[in-house]
Amino acid sequence: MSMTIALAGNPNSGKTTLFNALTGSNQHVGNWPGVTVERKEGQTRYGNQVYRVVDLPGTYSLGAFSEDEVVAREFIVSGNPDVVINVVDATNIERNLYLTTQLLEMGTKVVVALNMVDEAESREIHVDEKALAQRLGVPVIRTVASRRKGIDELMEAAIAVARVPLNGHVQLSYGESIDKRIEVLKGFLQGGDFRYPSSWLALKLLEGDSYAKKFVFENSNLRDLEEFSRFWDEVAVHEEEFQLEIVDSRYKFVGDITKDVVRRPGVAVETTTDKVDRVLTHKYWGMPIFAAIMFAIFQLTFAVGQDLLGEWMAVAIDYVGGALEGFLVGVNAPAWLIDFIGNGMVAGVGAVVEFVPLIVILYLLMGLLEDSGYMARAAYVMDNTMRAVGLQGKTFISMIVGFGCNVPGVMATRTLENKKDRMIAILINPFMSCGAKIPIYLVFIAAFFPSYGGLVLFSVYALGVAVAFLMGKIFSKTLFKGETSHFIMELPPYRKPTLSNVVRNMWDNVSGFLARAGTIILAVVSLLWVLAVLPLGVEPYGSASILGRIGQFIAPIFEPAGFGTWQAAVGLFSGIAAKEAVVATLGMVYAGVEAGTELVAAIREVFTPLTAVSFMVMTLLYTPCAATLGTIKKETGSAKWTLFSAFYSFGIAWVLSVLVFQVGRVLGFS
Amino acid sequence: MEYSTLITLREGDICKVARIQAGTTATMRLYEMGFNTGARVQVLKNDRGPIIVGLGGHKVALGRGLAEKMLVARSK
Numbered sequence: 001m002s003m004t005i006a007l008a009g010n011p012n013s014g015k016t017t018l019f020n021a022l023t024g025s026n027q028h029v030g031n032w033p034g035v036t037v038e039r040k041e042g043q044t045r046y047g048n049q050v051y052r053v054v055d056l057p058g059t060y061s062l063g064a065f066s067e068d069e070v071v072a073r074e075f076i077v078s079g080n081p082d083v084v085i086n087v088v089d090a091t092n093i094e095r096n097l098y099l100t101t102q103l104l105e106m107g108t109k110v111v112v113a114l115n116m117v118d119e120a121e122s123r124e125i126h127v128d129e130k131a132l133a134q135r136l137g138v139p140v141i142r143t144v145a146s147r148r149k150g151i152d153e154l155m156e157a158a159i160a161v162a163r164v165p166l167n168g169h170v171q172l173s174y175g176e177s178i179d180k181r182i183e184v185l186k187g188f189l190q191g192g193d194f195r196y197p198s199s200w201l202a203l204k205l206l207e208g209d210s211y212a213k214k215f216v217f218e219n220s221n222l223r224d225l226e227e228f229s230r231f232w233d234e235v236a237v238h239e240e241e242f243q244l245e246i247v248d249s250r251y252k253f254v255g256d257i258t259k260d261v262v263r264r265p266g267v268a269v270e271t272t273t274d275k276v277d278r279v280l281t282h283k284y285w286g287m288p289i290f291a292a293i294m295f296a297i298f299q300l301t302f303a304v305g306q307d308l309l310g311e312w313m314a315v316a317i318d319y320v321g322g323a324l325e326g327f328l329v330g331v332n333a334p335a336w337l338i339d340f341i342g343n344g345m346v347a348g349v350g351a352v353v354e355f356v357p358l359i360v361i362l363y364l365l366m367g368l369l370e371d372s373g374y375m376a377r378a379a380y381v382m383d384n385t386m387r388a389v390g391l392q393g394k395t396f397i398s399m400i401v402g403f404g405c406n407v408p409g410v411m412a413t414r415t416l417e418n419k420k421d422r423m424i425a426i427l428i429n430p431f432m433s434c435g436a437k438i439p440i441y442l443v444f445i446a447a448f449f450p451s452y453g454g455l456v457l458f459s460v461y462a463l464g465v466a467v468a469f470l471m472g473k474i475f476s477k478t479l480f481k482g483e484t485s486h487f488i489m490e491l492p493p494y495r496k497p498t499l500s501n502v503v504r505n506m507w508d509n510v511s512g513f514l515a516r517a518g519t520i521i522l523a524v525v526s527l528l529w530v531l532a533v534l535p536l537g538v539e540p541y542g543s544a545s546i547l548g549r550i551g552q553f554i555a556p557i558f559e560p561a562g563f564g565t566w567q568a569a570v571g572l573f574s575g576i577a578a579k580e581a582v583v584a585t586l587g588m589v590y591a592g593v594e595a596g597t598e599l600v601a602a603i604r605e606v607f608t609p610l611t612a613v614s615f616m617v618m619t620l621l622y623t624p625c626a627a628t629l630g631t632i633k634k635e636t637g638s639a640k641w642t643l644f645s646a647f648y649s650f651g652i653a654w655v656l657s658v659l660v661f662q663v664g665r666v667l668g669f670s
Numbered sequence: 671m672e673y674s675t676l677i678t679l680r681e682g683d684i685c686k687v688a689r690i691q692a693g694t695t696a697t698m699r700l701y702e703m704g705f706n707t708g709a710r711v712q713v714l715k716n717d718r719g720p721i722i723v724g725l726g727g728h729k730v731a732l733g734r735g736l737a738e739k740m741l742v743a744r745s746k
């Protein structure tokens with residue numbers, strides 16, 4: 001078995017950058033053992049050995065306040081990493097070392113990666129890493145993850161630590177009254193069959209850790225022990241006091257350790273971040289600037305993606321399709337196969353793949369936003385607005401992530417500490433229009449509003465946000481009452497985005513998009529093709545085919561919204577498998593078109609500007625795709641809420657698109 | 671020493687955290703992020719929306735509701 005190295009650290013410490021630097025393209029997403037929560041994992045080579053690297057969620061602590069923290073510490077205690085690399089931001093060493101103390105408490109083998117030393121130096125913060133290492137009792141290696149500096153030394157130290165047994169661990173003291181009780185508790189826990197070290201469990205119990213309490217009481221009968229009960233009741237009285245005392249002790253430990261180890265300039269110099277923030281978080285300008293940035297992103301995506309690249313993609317797909325068909329004709333393939341390949345596969349899958357350049361641009365821009373540190377500012381400027389609808393600023397980050405894809409969007413809600421906030425954030429996330437829906441809008445934009453692309457796209461997204469806000473408000477007044485949690489958010493310094501991070505993030509998303517085109521979309525398209533040409537003898541892709549009949553059965557539902565055609569119905573229905581399938585299906589059923597321009601022409605014939613708008617509203621809001629529903633199931637652990645999500649969003653989409661069509665008609669649009 | 675809530679402080683003011691009464695979760699979270707007793711905090715922005723403070727050379731935004739529940743000792 002190869003060794004396992006886990007990466008732990010605070011948010012914004014450069015953990016992702018280090019993970020990317022270590023693993024390169026050798027990474028994938030898997031599930032945590034036991035729980036169905038996704039995690040990132042990769043491999044790195046050092047010397048002639050291969051090591052497994054696991055990226056833990058970025059957290060400030062290893063308590064039980066958020067899902068992220070539980071996931072991280074659960075891996076450390078029961079996933080048995082051979083060593084944990086603790087990424088520490090050198091510019092903010094005290095707070096970062098707080099997590100380090102918790103790692104030491106767990107009896108884990110730790111190596112500290114003192115990251116961002118370049119930034120620390122430029123801010124005249126000097127850290128004596130040798131002294132730090134000596135006091136912590138673990139190796140400390142200076143790194144600049146963004147420039148891949150210190151990576152080899154880090155690996156060398158990590159492997160060395162992993163090879164030898166743990167010795168001479170630093171022992172924290174939490175003050176007499178707590179230390180004494182830890183000993184007592186350890187006595188009680190002795191002999192129990194727990195998978196955690198008893199001293200750690202004892203500490204967590206005194207800290208009032210809900211997870212540890214539940215674990216111990218479910219796996220032992222300590223509760224029935226009278227002696228224990230008496231002890232425990234007495235502890236309960238002091239719970240809050242102990243909690244704070246334990247945190248203070250850790251900070252005191254950190255304070256002692258960093259004394260004379262860290263040197264800072266006496267007067268803080270005003271940094272670029274401060275200057276930029278003066279504008280970006282301005283009380284009046286902050287919000288319009290944020291809106292302008294988002295608008296610019298859509299405009300740029302549209303301009304660059306469509307005009308420059310979209311065309312040659314279409315030509316390329318046309319070419320591939322033509323070549324394939326030519327080849328098939330050449331080898332005397334049966335007519336049905338030629339039709340399947342040319343009109344089913346190439347048309348359907350091609351209709352999706354054509355949009356790749358656009359999606360590449362969108363994800364690159366979103367990645368820049370994320371890597372620069374602006375995301376936290378967006379949450380900041382939105383907090384007031386979010387609060388007005390019963391949510392909080394942090395929720396907004398999961399919403400922006402949802403613009404890329406709702407699956408990570410729903411997962412990003414894990415940082416919300418309060419159950420109510422989290423449930424609402426999950427339920428409204430699918431209203432954030434994801435990248436896979438873009439092809440749908442673009443086809444309709446190209447058909448009816450070619451000169452207002454960016455504006456229409458922006459409006460669609462804005463409508464999604466508005467509906468999300470409205471539903472947030474309704475949910476917080478009805479289904480999930482209670483206090484909105486407080487807003488606490490670090491505003492990291494603005495940093496020059498690391499190109500490889502941005503590209504990596506883009507590629508993760510785009511490869512997912514391509515993979516879906518080759519799997520789900522291909523499968524859906526193949527199935528639909530079969531349904532579209534059967535029963536034998538009917539006109540293929542006609543209303544008499546099985547597909548046509550199914551479509552006709554569903555279509556009346558959409559009549560009031562103006563697009564009660566069987567083709568639209570089938571398209572929407574297949575979109576539940578994956579949103580790209582909507583365009584793929586439309587591409588196929590509208591006369592088996594070969595490429596985008598013909599689909600656009602076909603759309604222009606059967607839709608009107610008004611029904612195009614109501615159709616876009618429908619696709620924006622209706623039932624989330626299967627992958628998102630699956631993630632909602634995982635994250636809420638509830639089939640009931642998953643079904644609820646599937647149906648209520650359909651209801652809202654239906655009502656709004658009907659409203660658009662009916663009101664539009666009354667107003668004289670067509 | 672005079673105590674006041676964080677929300678009453680103005681831009682540029684420097685203070686020390688005395689006590690936080692914002693419920694267990696938020697209090698613990700703040701403590702863990704370094705707002706423990708005695709921590710030195712500088713108010714960087716306090717107008718609309720969350721208040722921004724500097725703590726150990728880094729910036730943290732805190733909801734106004736939270737800033738009302740944070741008791742601090744102002745230092746000159």
Ligand SMILES: Nc1nc2c(ncn2[C@@H]2O[C@H](COP(=O)(O)OP(=O)(O)O)[C@@H](O)[C@H]2O)c(=O)[nH]1
Pocket residue numbers: 009010011012013014015016017018058115116117118119143144145146147371372373495496497498501
């Ligand atoms: N100057 C500098 N920037 C870095 C370093 N490591 C990462 N960054 C940047 O810091 C920001 C946050 O890094 P990221 O890896 O996303 O942090 P995470 O939240 O811990 O995963 C990004 O803009 C990175 O490009 C470093 O060693 N020096």
